[in-house]
Amino acid sequence: xxxxxxxxxxxxxxxxxxxxxxxxxxxxxxxxxxxxxxxxxxxxxxxxxxxxxxxxxxxxxxxxxxxxxxxxxxxxxxxxxxxxxxxxxxxxxxxxxxxxxxxxxxxxxxxxxxxxxxxxxxxxxxxxxxxxxxxxxxxxxxxxxxxxxxxxxxxxxxxxxxxxxxxxxxxxxxxxxxxxxxxxxxxxxxxxxxxxxxxxxxxxxxxxxxxxxxxxxxxxxxxxxxxxxxxxxxxxxxxxxxxxxxxxxxxxxxxxxxxxxxxxxxxxxxxxxxxxxxxxxxxxxxxxxxxxxxxxxxxxxxxxxxxxxxxxxxxxxxxxxxxxxxxxxxxxxxxxxxxxxxxxxxxxxxxxxxxxxxxxxxxxxxxxxxxxxxxxxxxxxxxxxxxxxxxxxxxxxxxxxxxxxxxxxxxxxxxxxxxxxxxxxxxxxxxxxxxxxxxxxxxxxxxxxxxxxxxxxxxxxxxxxxxxxxxxxxxxxxxxxxxxxxxxxxxxxxxxxxxxxxxxxxxxxxxxxxxxxxxxxxxxxxxxxxxxxxxxxxxxxxxxxxxxxxxxxxxxxxxxxxxxxxx
Amino acid sequence: xxxxxxxxxxxxxxxxxxxxxxxxxxxxxxxxxxxxxxxxxxxxxxxxxxxxxxxxxxxxxxxxxxxxxxxxxxxxxxxxxxxxxxxxxxxxxxxxxxxxxxxxxxxxxxxxxxxxxxxxxxxxxxxxxxxxxxxxxxxxxxxxxxxxxxxxxxxxxxxxxxxxxxxxxxxxxxxxxx
Numbered sequence: 194x195x196x197x198x199x200x201x202x203x204x205x206x207x208x209x210x211x212x213x214x215x216x217x218x219x220x221x222x223x224x225x226x227x228x229x230x231x232x233x234x235x236x237x238x239x240x241x242x243x244x245x246x247x248x249x250x251x252x253x254x255x256x257x258x259x260x261x262x263x264x265x266x267x268x269x270x271x272x273x274x275x276x277x278x279x280x281x282x283x284x285x286x287x288x289x290x291x292x293x294x295x296x297x298x299x300x301x302x303x304x305x306x307x308x309x310x311x312x313x314x315x316x317x318x319x320x321x322x323x324x325x326x327x328x329x330x331x332x333x334x335x336x337x338x339x340x341x342x343x344x345x346x347x348x349x350x351x352x353x354x355x356x357x358x359x360x361x362x363x364x365x366x367x368x369x370x371x372x373x374x375x376x377x378x379x380x381x382x383x384x385x386x387x388x389x390x391x392x393x394x395x396x397x398x399x400x401x402x403x404x405x406x407x408x409x410x411x412x413x414x415x416x417x418x419x420x421x422x423x424x425x426x427x428x429x430x431x432x433x434x435x436x437x438x439x440x441x442x443x444x445x446x447x448x449x450x451x452x453x454x455x456x457x458x459x460x461x462x463x464x465x466x467x468x469x470x471x472x473x474x475x476x477x478x479x480x481x482x483x484x485x486x487x488x489x490x491x492x493x494x495x496x497x498x499x500x501x502x503x504x505x506x507x508x509x510x511x512x513x514x515x516x517x518x519x520x521x522x523x524x525x526x527x528x529x530x531x532x533x534x535x536x537x538x539x540x541x542x543x544x545x546x547x548x549x550x551x552x553x554x555x556x557x558x559x560x561x562x563x564x565x566x567x568x569x570x571x572x573x574x575x576x577x578x579x580x581x582x583x584x585x586x587x588x589x590x591x592x593x594x595x596x597x598x599x600x601x602x603x604x605x606x607x608x609x610x611x612x613x614x615x616x617x618x619x620x621x622x623x624x625x626x627x628x629x630x631x632x633x634x635x636x637x638x639x640x641x642x643x644x645x646x647x648x649x650x651x652x653x654x655x656x657x658x659x660x661x662x663x664x665x666x667x668x669x670x671x672x673x674x675x676x677x678x679x680x681x682x683x684x685x686x687x688x689x690x691x692x693x694x695x696x697x698x699x700x701x702x703x704x705x706x707x708x709x710x711x712x713x714x715x716x717x718x719x720x721x722x723x724x725x726x727x728x729x730x731x732x733x734x735x736x737x738x739x740x741x742x743x744x745x746x747x748x749x750x751x752x753x754x755x756x757x758x759x760x
Numbered sequence: 761x762x763x764x765x766x767x768x769x770x771x772x773x774x775x776x777x778x779x780x781x782x783x784x785x786x787x788x789x790x791x792x793x794x795x796x797x798x799x800x801x802x803x804x805x806x807x808x809x810x811x812x813x814x815x816x817x818x819x820x821x822x823x824x825x826x827x828x829x830x831x832x833x834x835x836x837x838x839x840x841x842x843x844x845x846x847x848x849x850x851x852x853x854x855x856x857x858x859x860x861x862x863x864x865x866x867x868x869x870x871x872x873x874x875x876x877x878x879x880x881x882x883x884x885x886x887x888x889x890x891x892x893x894x895x896x897x898x899x900x901x902x903x904x905x906x907x908x909x910x911x912x913x914x915x916x917x918x919x920x921x922x923x924x925x926x927x928x929x930x931x932x933x934x935x936x937x938x
Contacts, residue, residue, distance in 0.1 A: 314775060319786050323829040326775070343829060376804075377771060377832040502823035505816055 195368045200330050200361035201230030204294060207337040208238055210369045213265050215239045215625050217252040221269025222309060223296030226361035241625065241654060244646040246273050248618035250280020250351075251644070253291045255582060255622030258605045259630075261413075263290045263345050264622060270296045271309030274355065275316060279612060281351045282320035286609025287436060288409065290349035292340045293317075299359040300328045313355040322350030330363040338370045347380025348500045349413065384524060385497070385516030392512050393471065393495040394528035400469035402491075402537045403429045406452070406481075409436035409608075410474015410498060410518045417441070417601050419522035420473070427532040430541055432460045434475040435593060436608040442599040444577070449541060453481040454743045455590040458551075459544035461741070461749040464489055466540075473497040474518045477508045478609065487748030497521045551755050553740075554595075560734040561710050563588050563663045567595035570633065570661065573717040579631040580605065582623055584616030584640035586670040588663035590739045592635045614643030617660065621647060624656045631659070631721070638664040638690050648700045651726050659720045660728040662693055665735045673738045677753065697728040704728035763792070764818050764838045765914050768807045769799060771830040779828050780807065789813065789821050793846075793911030804832065808844075808913045810889075837914055844914035847886045849874070850896060853903035854881045862902055869895045880905055888912075 198206060204227050208216065216238055220228040231240060243249040246268045253264030264284075268274050274295040284291045297303070298310045314326040323343050325336045333356065340352040397403055411420050417440050424431045424447050431441040433451045441448055452460040464470075470492040475481065477496070482488035485507050493511035496504055497518055504513040514521050549555065553564050571577060577599040583589040583606045598604050605623055607615040616636040624632045634641075641662050651658055663669075672686040697704035707716045707729055720727035740755035770776050777796065784791050792810040799806035811821050818836065826834045854862045859881070866873060866883050869891060875882035885895050889912050896907070 315778070318775075318779060318782050375829060378829045500823075500827070502820065502827055504823070505819060 195366045197364045198367040199226065199230060199364045200333055200356060201227035202234070203330070203333050203365065203367050204337065204356075204361075205230060205234050205237060206367065207334065207369055208265065211263070211341045213238055213263070215241060215256065216265045216267050217241045217243055217249040217256075217622065218267030219243050219246050219249060219269070219273060221273045221296065223270035223298055223358045224267060224273070224294075224361070225269075225296070226358065227267070227294070227296070227356075241621075241650065243618070244649050245644070246276030247279050247614070248621070248644055248647045248650065250277040250291065250293060251283065251612075251615055251618035252622035252625070252650075253293070254280055254284045254289050254615075255605055255619030256626045257284070257289050257291060257349075257622075258287075258619070259580060259602060259623035260626035261415075261602070262626070263292055263341055265292050265294070267294045268296070269309065270298055270313070270358075271311045273309075274313040275311050278316060278320060279614075280618075281317060281353065283607050283610045283612040283615060284351040285320045285322065287607065288349050288413065289351065290344040291351035292344050293351060293353045295353065295355045296361065297326065297355045297357045300357045301359070303328070303357065313353065317353045317355075320351075321353050322348075324353040325355065327354060327356040327360050330360045330365045333360060333365070334367060334370055335373070339373050339375060342373045343375070343378060347378075380499075383516060384520040385514045387524065389512055389514045390521060390524040391528060393497075393514055394525050396469045396493055396495060396512060397427060397429070397471060397525070398530050398532070400467075401534065402466060402468040403427065403534065404463055404467035404470050404492070405429050405431045406434065406464070406470060406472040406475050406477075407431055407437045407440045408434040408473065408475025409440070411437065411440040412474075412601055414474065414518035416474075416519035416522050419519060419526060421445070423522055423526055423529060426526070427529050428534055428538065429471070430463060430538065432456075432464060434481050434608070435606065437475055438593055438604045439598045439601050440474075443597040444599055449545075451593060452749065453483070455594070455739050455741065456481075457548055457594065458741045458752055458754060459541060459548045461743070461752060462544045463541055465491075465748070465750045467492045470494045471497070473521065476503050476506070479507070480608075482508060483743050483747055483749040483751075487750070553737075553755060559710060560737075561708060561713070561731065562734050562737050563591040563731070564595045565710060566661065566663065566713055566731050566733070567591050567635070569713045570635075570717055571596045573714060573721065574631060574633070577603065579603070579633050580623055580627065581633045581635055582606070582616050582620040584634070584636035585611045585613045586637040586640055586668070587665075587673060587739050588635055588637045588669070590670075591663070613637075613640035616640060617644050618647045618650075620658050621650055621654070621656060624658050625654065632657075634658060634660045636660070636662055637669055638662055638666065638688055638693075639668040642690070645696070648697065648702060652700050652702065656726060657724065658726045660726065661717075662728070662730050663733055664690065664693065664730055665733050665737070666690065667735065670739070673742075676736075676738060677742065677744070693728060693730040702726045702728055704730065706730040706732060708732045761812055761814060762818070762838075763810060763812050764821075764836055765808065765810050765842070765844060765912060766822065767835045767837055767914060768809070768825055768831055769833045770805050770807065770828070771832065772798070772803050772805045773830055776805070776830045779830060780825065783824060783828060787820060787824055789817065793909075795911040795913050808911070810912055837916055841917040842914045843917060844888055844912050845886055846889050846892050846910055846912045847884070848892045848896070848907065848909040850883045850885070850899055850904055851880050851906040852883060852899045853879065853905060855879065858902055862899065865895070865898050871895060
């Protein structure tokens with residue numbers, strides 16, 4: 194005979210069974226019974242009190258991306274739950290496993306527009322993998338079990354469980370289910386069809402200018418080793434998507450960095466010129482492809498993804514391979530022949546040389562610019578040993594260009610949704626999961642201010658997070674678009690900033706402003722030497738823009754390049 | 761642009777119709793008609809819908825719909841022999857002068873008159889969409905006062921077991937060919 198448990202107790206018991214160690218949340222009326230039960234259990238799971246619920250969902254996201262485990266966040270009904278939405282949408286776009294538990298008004302008040310009622314199931318529906326509204330405690334154990342299963346299997350994603358307050362207070366003889374019963378959910382974790390793998394291998398063997406595009410799916414499938422073996426065996430250059438950064442060491446001779454709107458020029462040329470492309474675990478979105486019809490025009494494309502809906506969604510492909518990236522690579526490895534492509538690799542080297550001649554760091558300047566800071570950060574962190582959490586904007590692109598990631602899961606960034614404000618809270622989540630890791634936030638002055646309220650969470654949890662603000666006094670990427678497409682009318686983009694050093698000090702976080710190039714490395718070292726958190730306010734040259742740039746509506750071949758020194 | 765008839769099976773749970781409708785809206789799918797009700801299996805609802813679009817869009821309709829956790833199977837039955845039927849109730853003006861003409865047309869279309877008063881008739885027609893459409897076009901000249909249509913429901917002809925059907929219904933490029 195199993196014991197009777199309240200709804201709140203069932204939540205904590207279930208989270209313990211799922212191995213959850215930390216929950217990011219903020220209490221309120223409808224979720225209060227669950228918080229009360231947490232206290233009665235004497236806090237078996239560490240609860241991180243956030244300052245704003247958006248922070249909770251980004252923290253769960255950062256935790257999940259850094260550790261590969263399900264991130265859990267919690268909020269109350271109404272505004273608590275709707276504040277989670279941006280973080281859930283961010284996680285949904287980037288396939289990040291999250292379980293979000295929200296309180297809802299009591300069943301007797303459902304649909305009556307009572308205090309703090311919002312249709313959380315309706316609101317979260319288009320931005321989650323699945324969601325639940327629990328109006329009967331008998332549904333709760335299955336929903337919790339299913340939520341973790343759905344979030345973490347197949348193509349990962351966020352799941353919401355919205356629970357009425359009276360369900361949290363009701364009680365039930367509780368046993369955590371051993372299995373799930375989901376007749377409509379069969380996560381594709383099988384090996385792909387052998388015929389399509391064989392066809393893919395044949396295409397790669399026949400290719401003269403093969404190219405691999407590696408996406409985050411490779412990281413989710415933990416297939417980095419196999420990817421590298423395949424690339425080395427057949428001497429195929431590897432590009433990544435933005436989220437694929439870290440799936441292939443960017444210092445490897447076969448690495449051609451990452452492609453797309455602000456990808457390296459030589460990478461974009463290679464994307465456009467290859468004759469066979471193996472896109473693996475990348476969903477080929479518009480930021481990578483440019484105008485769909487113009488992407489990789491000479492290539493027969495092999496697309497490996499476990500989500501069949503990604504096949505031909507944006508790009509017409511030759512060979513779909515539906516299945517797990519690891520199993521696909523294991524299938525390909527014995528069939529893809531050892532090969533060399535000297536002419537193709539020489540061509541790429543030529544493009545690389547041309548790109549580095551135009552590199553902004555090759556130009557002599559005394560001005561403080563973000564690419565230089567990223568390069569110095571890379572050096573100071575033993576050449577790629579830190580986990581960097583970037584926010585969204587110009588600095589995000591410079592980080593991706595100049596911090597050469599060599600470790601898996603070492604860049605966390607909001608790629609799909611492009612959520613400004615992601616950086617700081619996601620870093621908090623990452624540091625909660627990886628306490629020993631050196632974690633840097635790289636954020637613009639605009640994005641940082643969107644969620645900087647979480648500095649109090651950094652202090653509260655005593656996290657040694659290092660923060661680098663790339664402060665140019667503008668919403669820089671928006672300003673860049675105005676420079677390029679709107680005749681330099683800077684409508685709504687100049688920022689009024691606080692003194693970030695004083696701001697940090699108000700939280701008890703040591704900080705330093707950096708205005709000169711010569712001080713960058715020492716300042717980074719000072720931050721590293723600090724026991725706890727440290728904030729660096731890099732006051733950079735205001736008008737520097739990110740190149741290359743593929744304008745919307747253009748092909749990857751049609752980049753706006755930085756003028757070469759000769760011009 | 762082609763017209764496709766698809767069948768989707770889904771768990772009969774609160775909000776499932778909302779999920780499907782929300783997906784159609786969000787993905788900008790063009791849905792002409794939709795009919796849903798119980799299937800032979802308790803707890804499983806069956807939806808027939810007619811969508812229009814190019815091949816890419818139709819594959820997206822199938823694969824995205826199948827991703828919904830509560831959807832158990834999706835099948836495109838456009839190129840499969842099916843029985844497909846729609847029901848319409850049409851209230852048409854019919855006075856002494858043209859009443860017999862209306863009744864003749866209804867007869868030819870194997871429709872039925874299900875309500876009669878001095879001014880109007882209600883006609884019931886069950887048939888493939890094209891037949892319903894033709895009758896409506898003919899009745900239009902008399903003046904249609906009111907009309908309701910159910911949308912097409914479809915069923916694959918012949919003996920086959922549902923398990924096999926559900927298996928082939930998973931749109932997953934299994935053989936790797938386009």
